[in-house]
Structures are given as C-alpha cells and as structure tokens.
Amino acid sequence: MRAADNPFRATRVDALDYRAPGFEWRALLERLDGLGGRGVVLGPRGSGKSTLLRGLEERLRDRGHEVRRLRPDPDDALIAQRQLDRFTSALSPTTALLLDGADRVGWREWRRLCLAARPLPVLVVTTHRRGRLPTLHRCSTSAEILTELLAELDGGRHDPLEVRALFRQHRGNLRTALRQFYDRAARGVPAADGRGGE
Amino acid sequence: MGELRVDLDGERTVFRPGERIRGTASWRLDEPPEEFELRLFWFTEGKGDQDVGVVETQALGAAGTFGELEFDFTAPEAPLSFSGQLITLIWAVELVANPGGLAGRRNLVIAYGDREIDIRADPPEVP
Structure with missing residues (x-):
C-alpha cells in the first residue's frame, strides 16, 4: 500500500479529536x-x-x-x-x-x-x-478508546480481544499502537486479522 | 464559507522537471478574504510527521468574493514525486484565502516518467 493511502498515516492520526471517558x-x-x-x-x-x-x-x-x-x-x-x-x-x-x-x-x-x-x-x-x-x-487511555480510533481511521471491525492485547503490549501508548496498525496496513494485513504484530 | 478551486490546463497531472505547470485558480466565497495566496509546494504523507516544502508563492492581495486567475509555474528539478510503504511525496498547487486558511488544492506528479517513482518496486537486477 502507498503511504499516502494508508488509513493510519500520521496526518490522519493527528487529525483525530481528543477523547476520554466523560471528557467535554x-x-x-x-x-x-x-x-x-x-x-x-x-x-x-x-x-x-x-x-x-x-x-x-x-x-x-x-x-x-x-x-x-x-x-x-x-x-x-x-x-x-x-x-x-x-x-x-x-x-x-x-x-x-x-x-x-x-x-x-x-x-x-x-x-x-x-x-x-x-x-x-x-x-x-x-x-x-x-x-x-x-x-x-x-490524559488517560483505554482499549475502548483505541477501538474507537481504529474504527474511525479505517472503518474496519477489529477483534476486541486483539485490540486489548495490543493495548497492553503498547502499555496504553495509543500512538505506538496506531503505528503498528500502520505497519500492518502497509503490508496488506487485513484489519480483523490477529496475526502480523511486530 | 465558499469554494476555492485549482484546475490544471488539459487536466494534466504529470509534469517533467522544467515543464510549465499552467492552470486556473478560481474562488467563490461568502466574505471577501483579506488576501489570497497561490503556492506550488510538496508535502509528505506516511508513518512519520509531515514535511512540507513551499517552492513558489504568489500573493494575490485582496481579490473580492469571486474571480479567477491563470497561473504559470515551472516544475522544479527536485524533489521528484515518489511513493513507498513508509512515505509518499506529493506535489500540489494550492489557493489559500486568509485569514481562515480555506483552501483549494490540486495534487500533481513531477517525474521523468509517466508516474511517481515507486520505491516499493524491486530494484532492477544487476548482471
């Protein structure tokens, strides 16, 4: 996939709105x-x-x-x-x-x-x-917020268990977790595929 | 609000370095902006932070709520358009209304061939 077509490219991630439970x-x-x-x-x-x-x-x-x-x-x-x-x-x-x-x-x-x-x-x-x-x-993060961001970025459905595992793997760092999804998309790994993590 | 547009003559999108990039910038806005700016620039998209390089700008000053203007840039020698898995470099002509930053943009390719360089492609085999 071309970098400019990757749904997890930096400019799209940077354009996401801040969100947190109960935040207004x-x-x-x-x-x-x-x-x-x-x-x-x-x-x-x-x-x-x-x-x-x-x-x-x-x-x-x-x-x-x-x-x-x-x-x-x-x-x-x-x-x-x-x-x-x-x-x-x-x-x-x-x-x-x-x-x-x-x-x-x-x-x-x-x-x-x-x-x-x-x-x-x-x-x-x-x-x-x-x-x-x-x-x-x-600021705090959660696997649920990561799931929301993923859906907003690629419109795909992601396995909640897999997202939770990735969230833990990245110790709640949403930016690095989203970079891992960038790498997957670049390699053509489907959104719902649990394999292919680094 | 309103609309700003950039159209390239003949709907061309690929230019060789040194070629003229000609077209028309047009605008139709609800409020007259303080100034317009037309730019030829490149930007990157990809995994890392975005880089931008503006190579030529034309300040148009206040030009009312609607109108159009012909432009004529020369395609620079570098950087050439390219794309890989980590980064894509895209050229564009953009018309911006300030303040507010409302913009119209047309992406284009600057390359010696008929498309951007694909850096995902395997390099040619060396005999």
Whole structure:
C-alpha cells in the first residue's frame, strides 16, 4: 500500500479529536478559566496530550485568542533558549501560549517563560509529571478508546480481544499502537486479522 | 464559507522537471478574504510527521468574493514525486484565502516518467 493511502498515516492520526471517558471541551474551558488561564495537561506518552493541545488551540482561536503553540523537536533533550525567545517575542494581550513538552524546559528557561507569560490570558503546557502549574487535565487511555480510533481511521471491525492485547503490549501508548496498525496496513494485513504484530 | 478551486490546463497531472505547470485558480466565497495566496509546494504523507516544502508563492492581495486567475509555474528539478510503504511525496498547487486558511488544492506528479517513482518496486537486477 502507498503511504499516502494508508488509513493510519500520521496526518490522519493527528487529525483525530481528543477523547476520554466523560471528557467535554466546555468543562475543560471552564476549568481553565477557573485556574486563571494557567494549567498543565498531564499524561504518559501516547495518551493524547498533543491531541488535546491541538483541540484546545482551535477552541481558543474561536474565543478570539492569538494562539502560539510550540512543539519542540522530539529528538532535542532540552528546548533551546532561542526557540523559547521566538515563542515569547512580540506578544499581544490576547496571546495564548501552548507549550507541548514542558519537561524539556530547564528551570531557568521556565522562569523566563513564566515571566513573559505573566500578562497573558493563557499558558497551558503538557508534561509527564505534576508540578509546574495546576493540573488542568490528566490524559488517560483505554482499549475502548483505541477501538474507537481504529474504527474511525479505517472503518474496519477489529477483534476486541486483539485490540486489548495490543493495548497492553503498547502499555496504553495509543500512538505506538496506531503505528503498528500502520505497519500492518502497509503490508496488506487485513484489519480483523490477529496475526502480523511486530 | 465558499469554494476555492485549482484546475490544471488539459487536466494534466504529470509534469517533467522544467515543464510549465499552467492552470486556473478560481474562488467563490461568502466574505471577501483579506488576501489570497497561490503556492506550488510538496508535502509528505506516511508513518512519520509531515514535511512540507513551499517552492513558489504568489500573493494575490485582496481579490473580492469571486474571480479567477491563470497561473504559470515551472516544475522544479527536485524533489521528484515518489511513493513507498513508509512515505509518499506529493506535489500540489494550492489557493489559500486568509485569514481562515480555506483552501483549494490540486495534487500533481513531477517525474521523468509517466508516474511517481515507486520505491516499493524491486530494484532492477544487476548482471
């Protein structure tokens, strides 16, 4: 299968809406307002933090914010100061800052970022651990969510037992689980076929 | 809302490097955008993050709620269109209305043959 025809290609996965049991955007925005526009989206790798941040970006734009989202290169251990300087330059009173990966900001840079963001209405970051700001949302995953995403991406029916086993195999990381389905589709393994895992 | 379209002359979709890519961009919108931009660019699709390379842009400024414009690009030498199991590189001409980013796009192939390079294919046997 051509990469551009693969139903699990990255652009389709990136376009999925964030979902979690009982999750509602309205409630999240109310909580963000209640926290004074400051918050952390917590969760392990592949739990939907970046997806949630993308959805939040869209909703903040709808509220009239100029949104800046910084997503550091995953290969960089730490975000460079010059990257943060660009991120926080020429801010307007309506700018909302969304930082995807605050774990990779050193403490000195973090202080400078907080200082630059002080007059701004919104600063939301993602991290793997609690601490830097009040918790806005904790992302979690389940085999049921993976099943929903699979159905949305390829319209196929997947064996729930197999999906559950894959979910465990990937320790709840939906991104890597979906990459495994990408590999299967690339090799032409049918959706409901339980064989062919790596 | 509305519609933006890109049509290629003769409905051609495959171009050799150096050939002219000619066509018409047209738009019919409910509200006049602040500006239009026409671009020739490539993008990737596949397992990894998407890469994009814009090779030529034409800023059209404010051009009202409906109209059309003929364009004429030259197909670059590289990168050529290709596709494999992990990545596909696609060329396109796109008309974008800003702000809002409403767009119309026409994909095309830039290749020396009559189709994109298939990197899934077995390489020719070396005698």
